[in-house]
Amino acid sequence: MALKINDACVNCWACVDLCPTGSIFRPGTKAHFVINPKTCTECAGAFDDPQCASICPIEGAIVRRGEALNPPGSLTGIPPERMEEAMARYRSR
Ligand code: SF4
Numbered sequence: 572m573a574l575k576i577n578d579a580c581v582n583c584w585a586c587v588d589l590c591p592t593g594s595i596f597r598p599g600t601k602a603h604f605v606i607n608p609k610t611c612t613e614c615a616g617a618f619d620d621p622q623c624a625s626i627c628p629i630e631g632a633i634v635r636r637g638e639a640l641n642p643p644g645s646l647t648g649i650p651p652e653r654m655e656e657a658m659a660r661y662r663s664r
């Protein structure tokens with residue numbers, strides 16, 4: 572029972588202090604924060620939802636068994652099928 576942080580993480584530190592079990596850290600071998608699978612409880616018994624995912628600003632950075640807790644479009648409000656178009660418009664400015 573543990574979540575994972577993948578390489579979409581931008582190392583913003585937002586999740587680190589929220590973790591009730593101190594499970595989030597940045598090992599020297601990785602370019603991004605990781606979750607200690609031995610101590611992550613998915614916040615069970617402490618909070619209604621995983622605190623790291625509740626504050627993470629990056630869609631897809633925190634996953635449970637390969638499923639993003641903040642899937643594409645959930646934070647930006649931009650439907651995934653419109654993201655490419657939105658990004659192209661942004662880059663052309
Ligand atoms: S789910 Fe909870 S216990 Fe696990 S890393 Fe995230 S904040 Fe920490």
Ligand code: SF4
Pocket residue numbers: 576579580581582583584585586587604623626627628629632633
């Ligand atoms: S809140 Fe998200 S982006 Fe920020 S350090 Fe944690 S996992 Fe990485």
